[in-house]
Amino acid sequence: MTIYFTEEHEWLNVEGDTATVGITIHAAEQLGDIVFIELKEPGDSFTKGDDMGVIESVKAASEIYAPVTGEIIEANSALVDNPSAVNEDPEGSAWLYKMKVSDAGQLAGLMDADAYKASIE
Amino acid sequence: MASASPRRTPLYDLHVELNGKVVNFAGWELPVQYPTGIVAEHKQCREKAGLFDVSHMGQVIIRGDNAATALEALVPSAIATLKPGKACYTVLTNDAGGIRDDLIISNAGDHLFVVVNAAMRDQDIAHIRAHLDGFEVTELLDRALIAVQGPAAVDVVSSLAPAAAELTFMATLETELLGHTCRISRLGYTGEDGFEISMLADHAIEITRALLAHEDCAPAGLGARDSLRLEAGLCLYGHDIDTETSPVEAQLPWIIQKRRREEGGFPGADRILRELTDGPTRKLVGLRPEGRAPAREGCEIQSIDGAVIGKVTSGGFAPTLGTPISIGYVAAEHAAPGTNVNLIVRGKPLPAEVVTLPFVPHNYKR
Numbered sequence: 001m002t003i004y005f006t007e008e009h010e011w012l013n014v015e016g017d018t019a020t021v022g023i024t025i026h027a028a029e030q031l032g033d034i035v036f037i038e039l040k041e042p043g044d045s046f047t048k049g050d051d052m053g054v055i056e057s058v059k060a061a062s063e064i065y066a067p068v069t070g071e072i073i074e075a076n077s078a079l080v081d082n083p084s085a086v087n088e089d090p091e092g093s094a095w096l097y098k099m100k101v102s103d104a105g106q107l108a109g110l111m112d113a114d115a116y117k118a119s120i121e
Numbered sequence: 122m123a124s125a126s127p128r129r130t131p132l133y134d135l136h137v138e139l140n141g142k143v144v145n146f147a148g149w150e151l152p153v154q155y156p157t158g159i160v161a162e163h164k165q166c167r168e169k170a171g172l173f174d175v176s177h178m179g180q181v182i183i184r185g186d187n188a189a190t191a192l193e194a195l196v197p198s199a200i201a202t203l204k205p206g207k208a209c210y211t212v213l214t215n216d217a218g219g220i221r222d223d224l225i226i227s228n229a230g231d232h233l234f235v236v237v238n239a240a241m242r243d244q245d246i247a248h249i250r251a252h253l254d255g256f257e258v259t260e261l262l263d264r265a266l267i268a269v270q271g272p273a274a275v276d277v278v279s280s281l282a283p284a285a286a287e288l289t290f291m292a293t294l295e296t297e298l299l300g301h302t303c304r305i306s307r308l309g310y311t312g313e314d315g316f317e318i319s320m321l322a323d324h325a326i327e328i329t330r331a332l333l334a335h336e337d338c339a340p341a342g343l344g345a346r347d348s349l350r351l352e353a354g355l356c357l358y359g360h361d362i363d364t365e366t367s368p369v370e371a372q373l374p375w376i377i378q379k380r381r382r383e384e385g386g387f388p389g390a391d392r393i394l395r396e397l398t399d400g401p402t403r404k405l406v407g408l409r410p411e412g413r414a415p416a417r418e419g420c421e422i423q424s425i426d427g428a429v430i431g432k433v434t435s436g437g438f439a440p441t442l443g444t445p446i447s448i449g450y451v452a453a454e455h456a457a458p459g460t461n462v463n464l465i466v467r468g469k470p471l472p473a474e475v476v477t478l479p480f481v482p483h484n485y486k487r
Contacts, residue, residue, distance in 0.1 A: 032344070033160040035438040036413045036445070054467070056415055058159045058438050059344055083413070 005116035130176035131322035147240040149177035159344035170271035171341035179242030185256035218389030265325035270315030273337035312353025354478030369396035404456040415445040416464035
């Protein structure tokens with residue numbers, strides 16, 4: 001199990017070819033009070049960088065970007081009725097998707113925890 | 122913005138001390154929120170009292186015999202008959218009947234006290250000066266303006282300035298607060314009872330700390346100010362009203378009193394008086410989308426058979442209601458409350474209903 005971070009303030013917890021994906025604590029703090037989440041469906045496939053859903057706070061709407069190329073296996077649909085859960089535990093229970101990673105080579109281009117921490121300071 | 126570096130209000134150091142998230146707003150460094158967050162600050166203001174720094178707004182004094190009558194050449198409201206100690210909300214209109222800015226004009230006895238929007242202050246002052254030849258028009262650059270808003274605002278403000286409790290909605294007086302002369306007006310931009318306090322910049326931090334020391338008062342930022350005014354159905358200049366929209370379209374016919382309707386004599390009177398008689402072709406309405414997705418500024422409004430009938434001018438989430446809300450202009454024939462429309466959000470139609478404004482009832486001290 002390895003945790004990766006992206007420049008779009010998302011995290012991926014990778015086990016085998018499956019990644020659990022969410023937004024970082026830093027991203028949740030920057031967004032502020034989250035009031036709306038729109039998630040894509042299991043079975044949908046995305047190329048790295050594609051728009052993969054929307055998170056809206058009181059302030060603004062922001063897109064969720066596919067952190068790697070792959071297919072959604074599971075969406076955390078409980079968040080749709082309880083968007084504020086993402087403010088409470090963005091790097092834990094409020095994960096957004098489980099994805100099947102198509103190209104493990106893309107992971108090498110992502111940041112580890114220390115590099116991400118340095119990038120937001 | 123024309124100016125390169127943003128300006129700071131007299132309360133800047135206090136915003137930083139309170140861990141406000143400072144952003145550049147209309148050329149001013151102001152907190153969008155404090156660590157409590159927009160929703161908590163919004164609810165604080167609806168339930169108790171929120172304190173906002175609105176020092177970025179322009180404060181202007183106009184002196185001279187019959188200045189109020191002269192000002193009627195620029196606005197459609199009755200200023201000459203505004204009683205001493207009373208304030209009114211009005212708009213500067215242009216020759217096409219659009220709105221140059223919205224503002225508050227107070228009769229302060231021996232002068233008029235005017236508050237205009239931050240982004241418009243230079244333009245407004247130049248416009249007023251150009252048309253009020255022979256009058257003294259002074260921008261007060263050494264002042265702060267603090268809003269205390271909410272059902273407990275009267276307790277907060279009158280604990281330091283007892284005379285404030287005697288004011289009714291849209292009334293104003295000069296009084297002492299911690300020994301400093303302030304102008305306190307019972308009005309605001311949240312739909313709640315509340316006050317705006319104009320004071321010398323040098324006293325702003327001392328007075329703000331004293332107001333915040335009251336157990337029912339907490340600081341609130343621009344984010345909550347926007348969500349509060351949207352719930353209250355109050356227009357934001359540059360978004361819901363602008364040089365194209367008339368005060369009649371913006372559902373502000375109440376700012377044009379009987380005498381001004383009979384006499385005219387303000388810029389754009391042709392269009393505005395015609396719209397008062399015949400009705401405008403489009404109207405500003407409230408919109409309640411189904412579901413949870415907010416429909417924000419710029420979203421197209423369509424009739425249920427797919428015709429484009431208007432545009433959302435402000436939209437977001439209403440913390441008091443727990444639902445999204447929007448306001449926008451629609452063609453007059455679609456403006457009746459209960460009309461079903463679609464708001465186009467990210468390319469998809471989102472069903473919504475036209476509703477009467479405000480979304481949350483006003484709570485003014487009449």
